[in-house]
Amino acid sequence: MKKDKAPSLLKKDGTAKLLSSLISIVVGLLVGGIVVLIVGFTSGSISTSGAFEGFELIFAGILSTGRNAAGELTWGFNPASIGNMLFRATPIIMTGLSVAVAFKTGLFNIGAPGQYLMGTAATLFVALSIPAGALPGWLIWLLAFLAGCLAGALWGAIPGLVKAFLNINEVLACIMTNWIAANVVTWLFDSSNLKNVVESTKTGYIYKTTFGLVDGQYVAGRGIATPKLGLDKLFPGSQVNAGIIIAILAAIGMYILMNKTTLGYELKACGANRHAARYAGIRDKRNIVLSMAIAGALSAAGASLYYLSGNTEFFWTTYQSLPSEGFNGIPVALLALNNPIGVIFSGIFMAMLRIVGLQLTNLTAYNEYITDVIIAVIVYLSAFSLVIRMLITSRKKKRAAEAAPQPEPEPEPPKIEPEPDKEKGGEEK
Numbered sequence: 001m002k003k004d005k006a007p008s009l010l011k012k013d014g015t016a017k018l019l020s021s022l023i024s025i026v027v028g029l030l031v032g033g034i035v036v037l038i039v040g041f042t043s044g045s046i047s048t049s050g051a052f053e054g055f056e057l058i059f060a061g062i063l064s065t066g067r068n069a070a071g072e073l074t075w076g077f078n079p080a081s082i083g084n085m086l087f088r089a090t091p092i093i094m095t096g097l098s099v100a101v102a103f104k105t106g107l108f109n110i111g112a113p114g115q116y117l118m119g120t121a122a123t124l125f126v127a128l129s130i131p132a133g134a135l136p137g138w139l140i141w142l143l144a145f146l147a148g149c150l151a152g153a154l155w156g157a158i159p160g161l162v163k164a165f166l167n168i169n170e171v172l173a174c175i176m177t178n179w180i181a182a183n184v185v186t187w188l189f190d191s192s193n194l195k196n197v198v199e200s201t202k203t204g205y206i207y208k209t210t211f212g213l214v215d216g217q218y219v220a221g222r223g224i225a226t227p228k229l230g231l232d233k234l235f236p237g238s239q240v241n242a243g244i245i246i247a248i249l250a251a252i253g254m255y256i257l258m259n260k261t262t263l264g265y266e267l268k269a270c271g272a273n274r275h276a277a278r279y280a281g282i283r284d285k286r287n288i289v290l291s292m293a294i295a296g297a298l299s300a301a302g303a304s305l306y307y308l309s310g311n312t313e314f315f316w317t318t319y320q321s322l323p324s325e326g327f328n329g330i331p332v333a334l335l336a337l338n339n340p341i342g343v344i345f346s347g348i349f350m351a352m353l354r355i356v357g358l359q360l361t362n363l364t365a366y367n368e369y370i371t372d373v374i375i376a377v378i379v380y381l382s383a384f385s386l387v388i389r390m391l392i393t394s395r396k397k398k399r400a401a402e403a404a405p406q407p408e409p410e411p412e413p414p415k416i417e418p419e420p421d422k423e424k425g426g427e428e429k
Contacts, residue, residue, distance in 0.1 A: 017337050024381035032374035033058045046365050054364050061356035083238020085351045093247040093347035094302025095329025097254055098295040100338040104258055105291040106271025111159055111174030112299040113326025114181035115152040119300020121185045122151035128194050132212030132222040141224045148304035149297045156296015160289035189316035206314040225310025243305035255340040267291050331379040
């Protein structure tokens with residue numbers, strides 16, 4: 001029985017998908033390591049030992065604890081780096097879920113950056129506009145979070161509406177709504193009284209949510225922040241909070257919705273074949289709009305969790321460009337093969353690469369953006385994941401065919417000589 005179970009596990013389609021993602025990651029890391037070595041060997045500011053240190057940090061930077069008195073890299077459990085990794089993973093997981101859910105329903109949600117921005121604006125306006133003490137802190141937090149999700153859902157529904165009723169490609173609609181959001185949010189914050197004027201070193205920043213409105217003035221420590229729930233004890237010195245728990249629960253919820261409910265079946269049916277779904281009695285237009293609204297809410301929730309942490313600031317003048325968190329959701333979804341549970345791990349992995357980039361900058365002469373090379377390679381390989389899966393599957397089938405016992409050839413039947421026709425022979429005589 002045990003011998004029968006192992007091959008069946010290897011033959012599963014999920015195993016091939018997992019292997020294709022792992023191959024993408026390994027190849028991406030190897031390419032990144034080779035680039036680090038080439039840059040180190042050809043740069044006059046980086047020594048040979050520095051090049052090899054950069055190579056080590058690419059693969060194990062999350063476990064680096066700095067340098068000792070002799071200047072050598074030290075390794076071990078680094079709670080601050082791991083906690084910051086989980087903190088950075090929170091918005092990326094949510095935008096990855098946003099892209100993955102839309103992919104599952106046959107839509108390409110490239111509008112996650114715009115939805116992220118609208119969620120940011122709604123969250124900060126609600127969190128900073130309610131006077132401190134007017135409501136319990138947890139209720140202000142919840143209202144700000146829900147406001148962000150609602151703003152993202154409404155903004156995401158716009159491409160869904162034009163796709164469902166006007167048959168306009170959602171990619172074009174999303175690109176337009178992204179830039180509209182960038183300009184609308186810039187205008188909203190520019191004309192608001194939420195710009196940080198208390199801290200004289202700040203220019204163009206919006207108040208953190210830890211600032212509360214007291215008698216028309218913003219006072220530090222009177223606002224709200226996402227609770228830590230003991231995670232600050234596990235990862236001291238980091239920014240981690242309960243947002244990562246909410247993101248993981250959201251991923252589990254999306255998995256259940258898409259795979260265990262009637263609504264999820266209808267959404268995927270519309271993605272597989274809109275016209276066949278309509279013929280089967282499924283309301284395809286409604287489901288297209290609903291799918292994009294859910295995607296928008298997820299992306300905006302990532303922004304809400306990021307800025308409600310209380311230790312992050314919104315630099316509003318930079319948002320005439322688009323936030324990277326929205327675009328980072330695309331490689332996260334690709335690497336996870338649009339599986340909501342896989343998004344958790346791919347989001348954490350992408351956040352780990354960002355921490356590795358910071359470690360490269362802090363401990364070596366390398367630039368942190370060299371990790372973008374790794375991410376780019378992984379994205380390209382993820383896009384070709386179907387080809388990788390086909391190669392893996394064909395190799396498995398070939399090995400299975402070779403290992404299968406060959407049937408023994410059947411013996412040839414004996415040849416029977418025809419007897420002479422005696423009657424015919426007698427007549428001839």
